[in-house]
Each structure stands twice: as C-alpha cells, then as structure tokens.
Amino acid sequence: MASLNKVMLIGRLGKDPEIVSFENGNKKMSVTLATSESYRDRNGEWVEQTDWHNLVNWGNIALDIAEKRRNYIKGDMMYVEGRIKTRQYVDAQNVTRYITEIVVDKMMSMGTNRPQVNPNQQNTSYNAYQQPTVSSQQPTANYQQPPLPEMPNPDYDGDDLPF
Template structure:
C-alpha cells in the first residue's frame, strides 16, 4: 500500500521569508510559522500553546513567497514533512525537520493597530493561492 506524507497548517508567519539562490539557479525561501492550540488546565484556566514550524518553499513558490509574504500574515500552508541531517562545525550530526511547501494561501494580516510599513505591499483583497509546479522527475511514471 502507498504511504501519505501530507501536512496542512494555518498560522501566522514569524518572520519574512529569507530567500537564497543555489548554484543551479534554484531559489529556496525559508520562514517560520506559528500555530496555536488552546485548552483548559486542571484549574479551568485557558492555556495557549504555540508550536513553531520551519517552512521551505522552492523555485517559483520561493520567489512568490519573497514577494508576497510578510511577518504576522496569516497563511495556509500545505506540503510534506522532511527531515534532513547535516554536520555542524564541530562535526556533530544535526537533524532538521521542516515542512516543504507545495501550496501557500494568503489569508490575512494580523492587526496591531499600526499602519503597515510603506515598503510592505498591501494584503490582497481576496485570498491568493500559490502552488509549486510538479517536478517531472518525481512523477511515478
């Protein structure tokens, strides 16, 4: 039987995307996203728990993220979980778990009572959705 690796998140961006261009010309955007859950503790107090996620968007989706995403915006991210490892400067093996975005939808902007900075583009009037183009070498046929 086939397996499924699918993640759906709705949350707020923790920072603006950081975009790098790799040797082959591919762009990758990295940003963090916070999701919140609420529950009541034994005393009946409402408790908020925030989970931080690292998101990676590739190629055209990375460039769209750089252009449209800003810290504080509420976004929908659909993708897959990927864990990778690397050697740090002390030759220790480190692991990173991240979400590889395949679709990003802009849902809104967190309101703080402040007007947006002039260099920030205004939020779209209707939700905008961006999708990663499928990679031909990943197709099963």
C-alpha cells in the same frame, strides 16, 4: 502498502519570508509558521501552546514568493499544504544534527492585520495547480442577503502576537 506524507497548517508567519539565491539560479524560500491551540488546565485556567514550524521550498513557489514577498510579512495568517521532511548534517564539532521541515507545496494568505491599500485586491495563492477564478455577480433586485451572525469580539490586539 502505500503511505501518505501530507501536512495542512493554518497559522501566523513568525518572520518575513527569506529568499536565498544560489549560483545555479535556483532559489530557496524559508519562513517560520506559528500554530497555537488553547486548552484548560487542571485549575480551569486557559493555556495557549504555540508550536513553531520551519517551512521551506525550492523552485516555483520560492520564485513566486521572491517576486511578490512583500505580500507576506510577519504576523500574516497563512494556509499551508506540504509534506514533512527530515534532513541531517554534521556540524563543525562533528555532531550529527537533524532538522525537520515542512516542504511547501501550496501557500495561501488568509488575511493580514495590515490595512489594505486596494480593497478589490484578492488573496494571493502560490500553487502549481491554480484554481479557476469565479466571477462575482451582483444579486438580483428582489434578493436580500440574510444578516450575518454576531461573532464574539475577542480581546485581540494585532501587536500582541506570540512572536
């Protein structure tokens, strides 16, 4: 029977991506991603639980991020696709340690709290299989765009991140 190992996450970067270069020319990207969920406890109080995920990649995605890593910084909202990988090693005290990581196949920015320098700049996606871009067209003269629905304005301060 076949199996499936697929992860899709949306969360905020916990730190700027770190790029490590090896002597053979390979690069490794590593970064943490925070995902949160809120629920009400027995007393009716809202509780937020944050999970931290270790993201890694070697090869093309790491190379792309190494060249453009200033685009991704701590606090940025990201969409990530990948697979779960657990590895082990023996530390200096001869204890076997296990590390569970998300091996990134696709990583895409979903927004940032930083002011955008160029308003025409699009989100950057790193994916071995790039989607074709769709050109935007101006609406015709007699077309009116319907009004956008009112969105609640949460008491969210961009500096008030859990990391």
